[in-house]
Amino acid sequence: MARIPDAFIDELLARTDIVEVIHPRVPLKRQGKEYSARCPFHDERSPSFTVSPTKQFYHCFGCGAHGTAISFLMNYDRLEFLDAVDELARQAGLEVPRDTRQRNADPDTQDVFKALDAAAAFFQRQLAGSDKARGYLDRRSVGEAVRAQFAIGYAPDGYSALKDALGTDPRRMQLLDRAGLFSKNDRGHVYDKFRDRVMFPIHDRRGRVIAFGGRVLEPDAAPKYLNSPETAVFHKGRELYGLWQVRQANQKLERLVVVEGYMDVVALFEHGVTQAVATLGTATTPDHAELLFRNAPDVYFCFDGDRAGRSAAWKALESVLPRMRDGRQAFFLFLPEGEDPDTIVRSEGAPGFDARLQQATPLSRYFFDTLSDGISLGTLDGKARLAERAKPLLAQIPDGAFGDLMQQRLTELTGVGARPAAAEASAPIRRRGSQPLAPPRRSLVRSAIALLLQQPSLALDLPPPYRFVALRQPGIELLTELIALVSIRPEITTGALLEHFEGREDGAALQKLASQSLPGDEGVWRTSLLNAVKQLDLQVVEQRQAELAEKLRQLGTQGLSLEERTEMSSLMTTARELRDAIRTLSAAG
DSSP states (O other): OOOOOHHHHHHHHHTOOHHHHHTTTSOOEEETTEEEEOOTTSOOSSOOEEEETTTTEEEETTTOOEEOHHHHHHHHSOOOHHHHHHHHHHHHTOOOOOOTTOGGGOHHHHHHHHHHHHHHHHHHHHHHTOHHHHHHHHHTTOOHHHHHHTTOEEEOSSSSHHHHHHOOSHHHHHHHHHTTOEEEOTTOOEEESOOSEEEEEEEOTTSOEEEEEEEESSTTOSOSEEEOOOOSSOOGGGOOBTHHHHHHHOSSOSEEEEESOHHHHHHHHHTTOTTEEEOSSSOOOHHHHHHHHHHOSEEEEEEESSHHHHHHHHHHHHHHGGGOOTTOEEEEEEEOTTOOHHHHHHHHHHHHHHHHHHTOEEHHHHHHHHHTTTOOTTSHHHHHHHHHHHHHHHTTSOSSHHHHHHHHHHHHHHOTTOOOOHHHHHSOOBOSSSSBOOOOOOOHHHHHHHHHHHOGGGGGGSOSOOGGGGOOSTTHHHHHHHHHHHHHSTTOOHHHHHHHHTTSTTHHHHHHHHTSOOSSOHHHHHHHHHHHHHHHHHHHHHHHHHHHHHHHHHHOGGGSOHHHHHHHHHHHHHHHHHHHHHHHHHHHO
């Protein structure tokens, strides 16, 4: 995979005006220092999508979509990371640096792509001359237009048709072998992997042929479908058959329909359902789930209603659940026994198939129906068992309305997680007197992180050593990492910082903090940050003082070493100096 230096990404984002990237695609209206619009990633009536030119990132308060100019192009234009970087670099007049590990720039890999293209062209030529293969497609009602759209071909019977046509020298033989087009027997004899099969080229998201799927023509032949092996350019757990054609056929995708086979995809396209894709002989993976939602907000999984189909559906649910951010929806459609999307759409047409999709089971209902199968919810034991099954799965759902509603539904079914009575819940906690306790103040660590996200360069005003790193408190490691990151990359922007943490557990929390607008200006923020860090340093000193005081209480004066007694005296002086500095900074702020 490509590795683009962080310094280049920082420079690219610094030289890219995110407003200029988004505005041509989503009309923005200025609101103070920021811009707003109705979110392009979910349906809404009032604008909750904001773009910050100073922080160089966007955020939707409705669905939680967020990111930099790079991630916007990935999600809106459906580009891969490298393609999005290439597009922004072209606009900024920058040359993208790539190291030797980048497969796209590897001459050998480029030659593999060329070999795969040559094989696809060979198979298409063979289809034109095969009455048997064309007759099969005629019987399946696959017209010429769809055959061309999917570049369907035919691998002739025999063991060396492809090898004889394309393997003209050792170099070509090696490339075809690397492309997964040959097999080898125990005696070392090399022969064509695909023989007497209708061939379905598999395209990547750039439209390049990366592999093949072959279907037998004889009913009793096996295996029914044969896929290319994994290669340097093909990983079946990351690719979806038909996605390239779907993206070419739809300017805007509202849904994707996941089916099980190549012919299902082709048949649906033939009848005007141009949103169908298929996994490549494997269960739905987390990479598949992310790819699906990157392309459409609604995903329909269409499976057979038998045991195998329901098992595949549950595996799909497990991959989808951690990616169910607000604005995304998943549905499950189970077909009658003996039917598949191909037979359904041929007998009922696109309207009939669409009507079935409209009746598909939402993920939420399928989740609880499946988990509660065989459980008596009329008993406490049954409710406890359902809660035990559901909780670890629900914990995977990202923060947001969908996760909250799923937890609420679990509470409705089991009572687990129910809040106390309203009177008890609303009663303020009081001291022994009559005054209620004041709400807790924002964490100093959280405040410092929020200030750094507002203006990352503020970290450069914090001279080492950083005493606060020894503080045993949540968020200290993250604060330390942020400061270290800015010290290494002084020009880094807020957007680039968030890009660095994208996909990590801390990423969502940082995004929420970054989306806030703090009062004051850079001078006020600098003073506030210094003040917060000084207070954290003081807490470290007090933490150490407490440790020594406890040791003194337990062991007496003789229990402390000379160094520890000297340290106690030094800590008192340091604490006094820090308190003086904090008072000065508080007065200045």
